[in-house]
Amino acid sequence: MPLSVFDLFKIGIGPSSSHTVGPMWAAHRFALQLDARGLMDQVARVRTHLYGSLALTGKGHATDKAVILGLAGDVPDRVDPDAADGLVADICASGRMKLFRRHDIAFDCDGDLEFHFGEFLDAHPNGLRFAAHDESGSALLEEAYYSVGGGFVLSGTEIGKGADPPGSNVRVAHPFNSATELLEIGRRTGLPLADLVLENEKAWRSEEETCERLRNIWRVMESCIERGCRESGVLPGGLEVKRRAKCLKEGLLARPEGALSDVLTVLDWVNLYALAVNEENAAGGRVVTAPTNGAAGVIPAVLTYYMRFVPGARERGVFVFLATAAAIGMLYKTNASISGAEMGCQGEVGVACSMAAAGLCAALGGTNEQIENAAEIGMEHNLGLTCDPIAGLVQVPCIERNTMGAVKAINAARLALRGDGRHFVSLDKVIETMRQTGYDMSTKYKETSLGGLAVNAVEC
Ligand code: SF4
Structure with a gap:
């Protein structure tokens, strides 16, 4: 798959591309999926599971904050770094979040974000899994994502089955691999x-x-x-x-x-x-x-x-x-x-x-x-x-x-x-x-x- 200059240089927020920028994109992608499948209005709860390095160093790398912002509809290149902490603090204090900026759900900043210390998903050391449930607790959608470095994110399908990620059909004038x-x-x-x-x-x-x-x-x-x-x-x-x-x-x-x-x-x-x-x-x-x-x-x-x-x-x-x-x-x-x-x-x-x-x-x-x-x-x-x-x-x-x-x-x-x-x-x-x-x-x-x-x- 050809890469663009702007895959290497991306505007984001600190402190980490794999632990902050990537997870924010992953959470945003999960919320997008809920929207695209028409499930958004049935969602009562979203739980996020962090594995491997995301669990071990996630707190220090603001992974929890990034996931909350991503679920709330923010993306790394447009989020206001000066307002981000306040928004997360409001969500945690109220116990409520506007999922994808439009659907009100309960959100417990401690209980709905689980750090699985010492557990690694097979596909990559930086794994996270989202699960959306309805009011009765039934699962609506579950999806794993992997933050593979530099803010790049692959879904479980993309990383596991070799499916082509978005943009892989682009043909450049001078393809090179070495x-x-x-x-x-x-x-x-x-x-x-x-x-x-x-x-x-x-x-x-x-x-x-x-x-x-x-x-x-x-x-x-x-x-x-x-x-x-x-x-x-x-x-x-x-x-x-x-x-x-x-x-x-x-x-x-x-x-x-x-x-x-x-x-x-x-x-x-x-x-x-x-x-x-x-x-x-x-x-x-x-x-x-x-x-x-x-x-x-x-x-x-x-x-x-x-x-x-x-x-x-x-x-x-x-x-x-x-x-x-x-x-x-x-x-x-x-x-x-x-x-x-x-x-x-x-x-x-x-x-x-x-x-x-x-x-x-x-x-x-x-x-x-x-x-x-x-x-x-x-x-x-x-x-x-x-x-x-x-x-x-x-x-x-x-x-x-x-x-x-x-x-x-x-x-x-x-x-x-x-x-x-x-x-x-x-x-x-x-x-x-x-x-x-x-x-x-x-x-x-x-x-x-x-x-x-x-x-x-x-x-x-
Ligand atoms: S790879 Fe590790 S030591 Fe190097 S800049 Fe990133 S977090 Fe720091």
Whole structure:
């Protein structure tokens, strides 16, 4: 099934694409099903069962809030992040919900959301099951969904029986499933990777509309950074993690001459952009899933570095960056996974780093071979990166890890640009290595908060 740039870059809310954005879409899809089958008016109760990683880290990732909002008719790209908490609080306090914005039902925020700790559905570590009942308690509809990473959701039928998910009949101009194929198409057509991807996007919409949507993705990334640099205080969830971006920015602006004596000040700015995005994400703010929420800071940080520090940077470079980064993300999504629950953090921050390295290399004029090299370097040195969020919150190590991913991506692009594109390990091989490493990794290091920092760092 061909993927679009906008499957990789989606506007949503924090803190997690697989645990917040995906479950909200799943709940929304279930409510849609009730509506489409004419069952809505008979519904008296909806119960939601959360399994695997959604149960183990769902509270810290606001999965409960996301399910409530989705059932109530909200979707991640349109929900108002500032109003979401109030809406959920009202539903929980009143014990009533307007299902899909129109049908009043009883809703018990504790009893109707069940966290099945230690139980996993067979098809995927992030499973959830909805059941709608009528007044007599008879089941009207039951459906399982799987949040497979990056906000993607598959129903039980789609994941289990290989049924084609929506959009799978789209035919793109330059189909590809591997980096080798991508490079071959580039050689044959003489087109840069970004142009190949933008040609493919015409299967979904006009070029003008694609440009406008890319512009909007960039606008949301920029405003996320701006907001992240304005807000201060402590992040929600109980860990008492202080937001750092505002203070860091004030320090950088207070001593601008410091940049003259310290050429690495640019790294402070890159760190700032990533911190700002991931603090916003942790606070449940508006972010672009890139390709996941936990890793949402890497690409905006590197893109902002490009726009503010590279002489001659322009909007066309932003489009080239995003299209190229998306092409690399598609390869990971197709041949491995971008889910922390399946791959560990190598599948989130590692993939974002690889995508950002390729995007920056392309925006700086790299050849297709250099871009593939940059993407490969970006992942090679993230292989084995585990996912062990403390208290199940997307805060420690996630926020800082994005700063590391961003800086590593810039270095990967620079390393690749200093070469001629020839290198030892191919991108396809590193993606396959990531996949194997992910499946070999113990479950406790895959978004369950059962190992690593999550058990060794003292909670304060
Ligand atoms: S450690 Fe990485 S994969 Fe795990 S929640 Fe944090 S950002 Fe996501």
